[in-house]
Amino acid sequence: MNRTALLSEFLLLFVTPPLLVVSGLLPKAAVMPLLWIVSLYAYLILRSSKIKILPLDVERMALYDVLKRFLVIGSAITLFTLLYQPGIFLSLLKADPWQWLAVMLFYPVFSAFVQELLFRSFFFYRYKKRFKNRPLLLITFNALLFAYVHIVFENWIAVIFTFFGGLLFAHTYLKSRSLLLTAIEHSLYGNLLYTLGMGEYFYHGANI
Template structure:
C-alpha cells in the first residue's frame, strides 16, 4: 500500500475519478455510498497505514496564526464585498439580515460536516500520504489546490472552481506551515462562512 504505483492509483481514484464522477447525473444514493466508502478508506489508511493519530499539534503559534488569518480575511472581505456590491447589490448580507436562523444553521452544519472532513482529506491525509512523492514543494501545493477545486466540480459553477482553487492554495500553505488540521479548519471555516455571509451564497450554490 506504500508503493509509488499504489499511491498514484490511489490519488487518481480518490481525488480525480471520484470527484469528476459526482458531476455526472446518476443516483444520489450511489454518490453518497461512494463518498462514504472513500472517506472510511481514508480514515483507515490514516490510522492503520500512516499511523496518524488525531491530536492537536503542541506549541501552536496562535498569535501568528490569528494575525496572518486576520490580514488575509480583511483582504478577502474587502474584495468580496466590492464584488457583491457591483454584481448583485441586492444580495449583500441578504441572508444575515432576512434569514438569520438559516445563516446560523448553515454555518454550524458547514463547520462540522463540510470544513473539517475536507481538511482531514485534502490536507491531513493528502500531505501525510503523498508529499514524499513530489520533489518540488511548490508544485505539490499547487497540485493540492487543483485537486481541491476539482472536488467542487459537481457545482458546475466556474466561480466556485476559481474560489476553491484560490482557497486551496491558502489552506495548503497554512497546513504546510502549521501541520495543524485544527488551524487550517478554522481558517477554512472563517473564509467559507464569510462568503455565505457577504451574500455570495446564491452565486456559489449555497442554500439561500
C-alpha cells in the first residue's frame, strides 16, 4: 500500500469520524455504529492478510501482570472518583442494577474488544513500520490517537483517561501481541469506570 493510500485510509478511518460527530454532521448516536463499521473494515483487512485475529492462548504471567497493574491503577481510579465526584459513586449500579449488569456483559465484547481490534491489532499491523523501530513513539502516537477519537464525548475526563489507557493498552499489545489479553485489560478498566459511575463521561458526553 503506497504512502498516499495509507494516509487516505488513516484519515478516513481515524480522523474523519470524530470530526463528523463533534461538528454535528452526525449525531452522537452514530458513534457506536461508526466504530463497528470501521472495525469491520479492519477485521476484513486483517483476515485477508491471514492474521490470526483471536488466538486463545494467553501467557499466564502476562495475565498476572495485567491483573496486578489493574489492582494498583484501579484503586487509584476509585480514589479519584471518591475525591473528585463522590456524588456519582456507584450511581449506575444503585439506580439500575440490570442496566449495570448488561454493561458488564456487553461492554467487553461490543466495545472493548472491537476498539482493541481497530486501535491495536489493525493499527499496529498497518502503521507499525512507519515508526521504524521506535516503540515509544509508536505507543505515544497510538495513545494520542485513541484519546483523540474520544473527543466525541466532549469532556476532558474521557480524553485524558483514554490517553493513559491507550498508553497502557498499546504497551500490553506491543509486548504480548495478544488481542485477547489487551481486550481483557481494556474490559477491566471500562467495567470499573461504569461501576464507579464514571461511565457517563464515556457515553453521554458531559460538558465539563
